[in-house]
Amino acid sequence: MFDLLKANLRSKINLSDEQFEQITPKLKLKFLKKKKDLIMEGQVCQQVAFVNKGALRSYSVDNKGQQHVIQLAVEDYWIADLYSFLTQTPSQLSIEAIEDCELLMLRYDDLQTLYDKIPPLERYFRKLAERAYIATQQRLNVTLSTSAEDRYKELIEKHPSIVQRIPLVHIASYLGITPESLSRVRKQLYKS
Amino acid sequence: MFDLLKANLRSKINLSDEQFEQITPKLKLKFLKKKKDLIMEGQVCQQVAFVNKGALRSYSVDNKGQQHVIQLAVEDYWIADLYSFLTQTPSQLSIEAIEDCELLMLRYDDLQTLYDKIPPLERYFRKLAERAYIATQQRLNVTLSTSAEDRYKELIEKHPSIVQRIPLVHIASYLGITPESLSRVRKQLYKS
DNA sequence: TTTTCTTCTTAACATAGATCAAGTCTATTT
DNA sequence: AAATAGACTTGATCTATGTTAAGAAGAAAA
Numbered sequence: 001m002f003d004l005l006k007a008n009l010r011s012k013i014n015l016s017d018e019q020f021e022q023i024t025p026k027l028k029l030k031f032l033k034k035k036k037d038l039i040m041e042g043q044v045c046q047q048v049a050f051v052n053k054g055a056l057r058s059y060s061v062d063n064k065g066q067q068h069v070i071q072l073a074v075e076d077y078w079i080a081d082l083y084s085f086l087t088q089t090p091s092q093l094s095i096e097a098i099e100d101c102e103l104l105m106l107r108y109d110d111l112q113t114l115y116d117k118i119p120p121l122e123r124y125f126r127k128l129a130e131r132a133y134i135a136t137q138q139r140l141n142v143t144l145s146t147s148a149e150d151r152y153k154e155l156i157e158k159h160p161s162i163v164q165r166i167p168l169v170h171i172a173s174y175l176g177i178t179p180e181s182l183s184r185v186r187k188q189l190y191k192s
Numbered sequence: 193m194f195d196l197l198k199a200n201l202r203s204k205i206n207l208s209d210e211q212f213e214q215i216t217p218k219l220k221l222k223f224l225k226k227k228k229d230l231i232m233e234g235q236v237c238q239q240v241a242f243v244n245k246g247a248l249r250s251y252s253v254d255n256k257g258q259q260h261v262i263q264l265a266v267e268d269y270w271i272a273d274l275y276s277f278l279t280q281t282p283s284q285l286s287i288e289a290i291e292d293c294e295l296l297m298l299r300y301d302d303l304q305t306l307y308d309k310i311p312p313l314e315r316y317f318r319k320l321a322e323r324a325y326i327a328t329q330q331r332l333n334v335t336l337s338t339s340a341e342d343r344y345k346e347l348i349e350k351h352p353s354i355v356q357r358i359p360l361v362h363i364a365s366y367l368g369i370t371p372e373s374l375s376r377v378r379k380q381l382y383k384s
Numbered sequence: 385t386t387t388t389c390t391t392c393t394t395a396a397c398a399t400a401g402a403t404c405a406a407g408t409c410t411a412t413t414t
Numbered sequence: 415a416a417a418t419a420g421a422c423t424t425g426a427t428c429t430a431t432g433t434t435a436a437g438a439a440g441a442a443a444a
Contacts, residue, residue: 062337126318133325144368145254176336
């Protein structure tokens with residue numbers, strides 16, 4: 001049950017078995033059915049979720065009612081509305097299961113306590129935040145500088161499994177284009 | 193010389209004078225003239241810079257030779273090519289002074305050592321990375337969901353000083369539009 | 385099996401913003 | 415003072431992507 005997370009932590013920091021055993025009691029296993037919400041806009045995001053199994057998306061809704069996929073998460077990723085989680089203010093995002101999910105939930109207060117008890121854990125989340133920042137900056141850069149077609153190609157290269165698992169609507173939204181456009185892009189790609 | 197940084201650190205973490213005095217010897221003051229580069233594409237980013245005075249931009253160059261502003265930094269901000277800095281691989285970004293600058297430079301190795309000596313400093317950079325991640329995610333969200341005009345309006349609201357100080361070309365690039373388009377957006381805004 | 389969703393595709397038309405090409409107005413250099 | 419460069423604007427035209435609308439094919443529900 002904790003194997004995936006343990007391996008993930010240990011790939012980035014030094015963590016003794018005792019330290020890991022201080023963490024596990026704080027982790028709550030949660031099952032979430034496809035289409036169900038993990039959090040909804042307006043709630044305070046109290047927990048971060050580590051994905052043991054399944055796939056989820058976080059998305060915002062703009063003033064025209066359109067959804068925009070902010071993050072896609074599959075096994076071995078964390079997902080949360082970090083803004084809400086860190087500031088403990090109501091969420092502007094919603095998170096929804098795209099497939100049936102098995103999640104490990106970690107509460108805000110517990111995490112703060114663990115930071116003080118286990119310095120390597122704070123290092124882990126520092127690194128995680130840094131990587132997430134870099135990745136988002138690169139995504140922004142790609143969004144500003146390349147065509148829809150190139151963005152799709154890049155996604156295929158970087159995350160081929162996502163392209164296969166996740167419905168086209170959500171991928172299109174993640175790329176910042178309409179499903180219709182993505183469909184045309186695909187058609188174009190098959191030609192050549 | 194260290195007042196701005198000290199205040200900044202202390203607004204986010206608890207830090208004793210002794211701890212701060214462990215940090216200062218590692219900070220090197222650097223003056224950078226307008227239009228000069230802090231780092232150029234291809235170099236490894238060895239240091240992060242805290243801006244005491246002035247303004248800088250980091251930017252990428254795409255395969256058509258077009259520049260894209262990734263980050264704008266003024267007083268009280270940090271700037272670096274974080275990807276290069278964290279992975280210690282050659283930079284894909286360049287950083288250039290938009291105005292004459294006074295910077296405090298902190299080396300990668302020194303920072304790693306300081307993390308071990310001063311846990312609050314690691315906390316500071318964890319928080320910094322988290323905020324940067326959130327801000328970039330929101331910027332991406334805005335870029336994907338709103339018109340050039342609305343993005344410009346939002347920038348004026350969030351960072352009015354930047355809009356006044358920084359040349360239009362760079363603001364346009366930061367917003368992901370051409371200078372011509374931004375000029376038209378401005379014209380449109382003055383009308384109403 | 386029939387009906388109803390989902391997911392994806394296709395086509396015709398509309399538009400925000402890009403591109404290309406000048407031109408103005410200041411500031412800086414010579 | 416003249417010349418050059420920098421910062422911004424304006425207009426005409428073009429294009430990638432959005433919008434609207436419809437339909438196909440498979441999956442799920444009834």
